[in-house]
Amino acid sequence: MTKRRPLFAANWKCYKTPEEARAYVADFVVPADALIPRADIALLPPFISIEAVRSALEKTTIAFGAQDCYYEPRGAFTGEVSAVMLGEIGCKYCVVGHSERRRLFGETDESVREKVTALLAASVTPIVCVGETLEEYKAGQTLLRVMQQISDGLGHLDDDERANLVIAYEPVWAIGTGLADDPESANKTIGSIRQTLGGLDEARMLYGGSMKADNAAAFCAQPNIDGGLVGSASLEPAAFLKLIANGAQVRNER
Numbered sequence: 001m002t003k004r005r006p007l008f009a010a011n012w013k014c015y016k017t018p019e020e021a022r023a024y025v026a027d028f029v030v031p032a033d034a035l036i037p038r039a040d041i042a043l044l045p046p047f048i049s050i051e052a053v054r055s056a057l058e059k060t061t062i063a064f065g066a067q068d069c070y071y072e073p074r075g076a077f078t079g080e081v082s083a084v085m086l087g088e089i090g091c092k093y094c095v096v097g098h099s100e101r102r103r104l105f106g107e108t109d110e111s112v113r114e115k116v117t118a119l120l121a122a123s124v125t126p127i128v129c130v131g132e133t134l135e136e137y138k139a140g141q142t143l144l145r146v147m148q149q150i151s152d153g154l155g156h157l158d159d160d161e162r163a164n165l166v167i168a169y170e171p172v173w174a175i176g177t178g179l180a181d182d183p184e185s186a187n188k189t190i191g192s193i194r195q196t197l198g199g200l201d202e203a204r205m206l207y208g209g210s211m212k213a214d215n216a217a218a219f220c221a222q223p224n225i226d227g228g229l230v231g232s233a234s235l236e237p238a239a240f241l242k243l244i245a246n247g248a249q250v251r252n253e254r
């Protein structure tokens, strides 16, 4: 059995006001806390709702975090929220390099590198997203693209720093489409990622892209997959709880 603990992280994207977030946590917290012996669980709300989630999760072991950050600690950067600020309010995780940020907001492997460094310095665990587009997938360039994202984004870290990361492999064509990758193929890609740079054998690696309650077990049965980064299926407490229970059970039996 691997010593990497399973992790299921809810990427809420631009959903849930503070009031909606509070209502979610009220339904989620007791059954989720009961699943903690089997898996780590994290909620990643929009910035505006982090404080509501933080206070509602007090006295539980469910983690919370953010979906992006800025790497400079402070300064004249209108609209940005820094890694240092996230660390101060107790964020355990922060997503970096999500494909929506890359595609819609100009995120690059260079900014991923800066953000990862800033987050590690602020004691916030980066959840680094990588994945190929549909065009790259069709052209058989999945590994090429993903390896480039890994080496450009994480090549500057030492092995110990890399061992503490979370990496989410999310094929862009599988995100929000209902068309999940084939679990064996995702396992293979993630296996290749583990072999690229030192330290990554110990890093937790998640699958993301249309993970649901009914396919979570198939992904988590794969030896390289440690859980999921979940969008749509995390927006309702009952659906996300079911996904975690199904995935964690198989993962812990491995």
Ligand code: PGA
Residues within 6 Å of the ligand: 011, 170, 174, 175, 176, 177, 178, 208, 209, 210, 211, 229, 230, 231, 232, 233
């Ligand atoms: P999805 O999103 O689960 O809705 O496909 C995953 C993600 O974007 O992280």
